[in-house]
Amino acid sequence: VAVRAVAWLLLWEAAGFTCSPATTFNNTHFVAGKGATCSEIILRQEVLKDGFHRDLLTKVKFGESIEDLQTCRLLIKQYIPTGLFVDPYELASLRERNITEAVMVSENFNIEAPNYLSKESEVLIYARQDSQCIDCFQAFLPVHYRYHRPHIKDGETFIVVHNPDLLMYCDQEFPVLKCWAQSKVTAPCALNSKDICQWNNMKYKSVYKNLTLQVPVGLTIHTSLVCSVTLLISILCSTWILVAVFKYGHFSL
Template sequence: MAVRAVAWLHLWAATGLACTPASVSDAGYLILLGIRTTCSEIILRHEVLKDGFHRDLLIKVKFGESIEDLQTCRLLIKQHIPTGLFVDPYELASLQERNITEAMMVSENFNIEAPNYLSEESEILIYARQDSQCVDCFQAFLPVHYRYHRPHSKDGETFIVVNNPDLLMYCDQEFPILKCWAQSEVGAPCTLKNKDTCQWKNMKYKSVNKNVTLRVPVGLTVHTSLVCSVTLLVTILCSTSILVAVFKYGHFSL
C-alpha cells in the first residue's frame, strides 16, 4: 500500500498535480499513505475487590495509544458515590500518609454514620497513578463501605449501582492526540496538595462494563419483633452482669 501511494505521489508531482489543501484533504492524504486516521479508544474497567460490607473499588484505565510522550500529563477520576455507600475521610487520610492512594472528598457536611435513606450522593476525586506493569495504563484505588438500609418486607437484599466515573486529564503541554479524546473542560484542583484550580479535559472513553452493581443484604420487617426482643434481653443481661461485677469487686468510699 505504501509503495503504491509513493508511486501515485511521484506521478502527481510529475504532472503538476501535487496534493494541496484545495485538492486533497489531510485525511485523504494520510489514508493514501496507509496511515490510520481514526482515534483509538481509552478503555476503562471497574472492579470491586473483597467481600462483605467493606469493599475496595479499583479503576483501571488503558490508553489505546502509547503515552510515552504524555509523561507530563496527570489523570484525575471523578467518582460519584451513591447514597448506599460512603467513603471514610479518616481512612483516606491514613491511606494518603502511607502513600497508598491520593483522593479527596468534594462533598461537605458528610455524615458517615447516617443510614442510606438519610444520606445524599457524594463525589470523590482520585488522582490516578501510572501502572508499573503497563506503560500506557493508569489505576486508582478507593475503599468504600455499605450504609445501613431499611428492612424489606419480602426480599432480603437490595442493590447499589455505582455509575462509571468522569475521566479528566491535564497536561503541561498540548498534544495533538488529546483532541481525539477531549470533550470539554472541567475545573478541579491541580494536585492533592496544590489546591489551585486547573482546567482538566473531560475525556471520552469506552467502559468494559456499563456500571458496577453491588448486592447488599438487608433485614426483613417480619423479624422486627424477634430482633427487638433479643436485643432488649441481651442488653438487660449485660447491664445486670456489669452491675453485679461493680458491687462485688468495686471499692466504694464515703
C-alpha cells in the same frame, strides 16, 4: 491471448477496481494514522473483597503510547451513591501511608447515616501509572455499604455505581487530546496543591455500563424477634456489669 488480456484490463478499469500502488499505500496509511490518533480510552471498574467493606479499583488504558503523555496527570471524579460511603478519616490515613491519593469533595458528610437519610457524595482520586503497563493508570478507593431499610420479602437490594468522570491535565498540548477532550473542568492541580487547573473531561469506553453491587438487607417479619433478643441481651449485659461493679468496685465517700 493478448487481446483477451487487454479486454479484461479495460473492463476492470471501467468498473473502478484498479488503483496505483502509491494510491493504495497512501490510503492505508491515512486510515491507520487516523485509527491510531483517535483510538479509544478503555476504563474498567471492579470491586474487590467481600462483605460490607470493599475496595473500588479503577483501571484506565490508553490506546496511544503513553510516552508522549508523560507530562499529563489523570484525575478520576467518582460519584458515590447513597447506598455507599467513603470514610474521610480512612482516606487521610491511606494518604499518609502513600497508598492512595483520594480526597472527599462533599461537605457535611455523615458516615453513620443509613442510605435513606444520606446523599450522593463525590471523591477525587489522582490516578497513578501502572507499573505493569506502560500506557495504563489505576486508582484505589475503599468503600463501605450503608444500612438499608428492611424488605418485606426479598432479603437483598442493589446499588448502582455510575461510571466516573475522567479528567486529564497536560503541561503541553498534544494533537491526540483533541480526539478525547470534551469540555473543561476546574479542579486542584495536585492532591496537596491549592492551585486550580483546567482539566480536560475525557470521553472513554467503559468495559461495564455501570457497576452493580448486591447488598443483604433484613426482613420486616424478623423485626419483633430481633428487637426482643436485642433488648434481652442489653438487659443481661447491663445487669452483669452492675453486679461486677458492686462486687469488685472500690467506693470512697
